[in-house]
Amino acid sequence: MRWKGRRTSKNIDDRRHAPRGVSRAGMGGAGLIVVLVVGLLFGVDITPFLSGGGQVAPPQANAPVQIDDETEEFVAVVLADTEAIWGEIFRDSGIQYTPPVLVLFAGRTQSACGRAMSATGPFYCPVDQRVYLDTSFFQVMEQRLGARGDFAKAYVIAHEVAHHVQHSLGILDQVNRAKQRSSQADANALSVRVELQADCYSGVWARAMDQRFGVLEPGDIEEALNTAAAIGDDALQRAQRGVVVPDSFTHGTSEQRQNWFYRGYKSGNPNSCDTFAARQL
Template identity: 70%
Template sequence: MRWQGRRTSRNIEDRRGRRMTGSPAKLGGIGLLAVVLIGAFLGVDVTPFLGGGGMSPAPAPSGPNQIDDSAEEFVAVVLADTEAVWGEIFRNSNLQYVEPKLVLFNGRTSSACGLADAATGPFYCPNDQQVYLDTDFFRVMDTELGARGDFAKAYVVAHEVGHHVQNLLGTLEHSNRLRAQSSQAESNAISVRVELQADCYSGLWARAVQERFGVLEPGDIEEALNTAARIGDDALQRASRGVVVPDSFTHGTSDQRQRWFAAGYQSGDPQACDTFSARDL
């Protein structure tokens, strides 16, 4: 992906290097394990697993954020591309796109959904409409997940912004309400459809970016599909447990995640991302 020297988003808050104040949220046992497993492999909307927080970042410096390094520049360019794409899609539907903020941090930080730390991985918090990303996760992708390449990382950002789109459209609120009224297995099945739709939105974004800016390079889509395959629930469970438990899936299988990313990329149509009406995922 050609991203150097391109327009960057202003909606970046860089908290890296800032100390936390207060007391850390307590999280242990199974709860901590759940956060580690979900967060380390692109977990999203981790509010059910996060403690109440009690920690807050040191005050941010006044004035506009400055781009400090290549990691921040890359994320700011990808975020700017999501703003351009989703802003146009919403305008075409006579809707207003509210741009999310993306918070970069290292170690730990606070969010309106609770404490975020390295274990939570990238996630979207609907309570403050912000994406949280510890940039060290990019290293984890390279060295531990085998998800390499700049477009693999762009897919991560686009997926989280996909959850923001769901939040603006009311999909997240409706899904969470249904999950609260459902059994664990049914709740997991709803979560899978939420995640696969975000994957589809990522593919839709990828197509629009290429059509609008022509910045994709050979192999970029393959990088995204490789990442989708490596973070499928079946692949992760097989690698960590040696067994696969379909009823516990919350994000979808490798094939499903690839299929829905491809559906968005091939169609370029948000209506093609209706995972909730699909009989076969």
């Protein structure tokens, strides 16, 4: 992915340089194991945090961001691409798109959905409409999963922004209400449909972004598909437990995640991403 020297987003909140006295606990030992089990799912179910969470005003545009390093520049470029593409898609539908703020942190920070930690992995909080990302997660992707390449990382960001798109369209609220009335198995099944739709939206973004900016390189889509395979529920459970328990899936199998990302990429149409109407995922 050709990203260097391109436009960066101003909606970055870099908290990695915490003041003295604020904990910046890193990932080590047991923490990495938890990351593999939870974080690599690209988003946690934050429903338990939402009760009593109250209302938070939508994020306002930040002041100009001082880009401190290459990682922040990369994240800011990808975020800017999501803003351009989803802004255009929403505009074509007569809807105003308000982009999320992306919080970079190291070790831990606070979100409106509770404490964000390395062990939770990247996630989207609908209460404050922010994406939370500990960038050391990218190292875990490369070193433990073999999910390498710039576009593998871009897929992570695009997936979390896709949850913001779902929130903006009212999808997350509807799903959370349905989950409250459901059994655990049915609630898990709804979570799978949410995550697969976010994968599909990521594919829609990838196609539109390449058509508009022409920045994808040979092998980029394969990087995203390889990452999707590595983080399927079945792949993670098989690696960690040696057994697969479908009723406990919350994000979908490797094959499902690949298929829905590629469906979005091939169609370029968000309407092709209605996982909730699909009889077979």
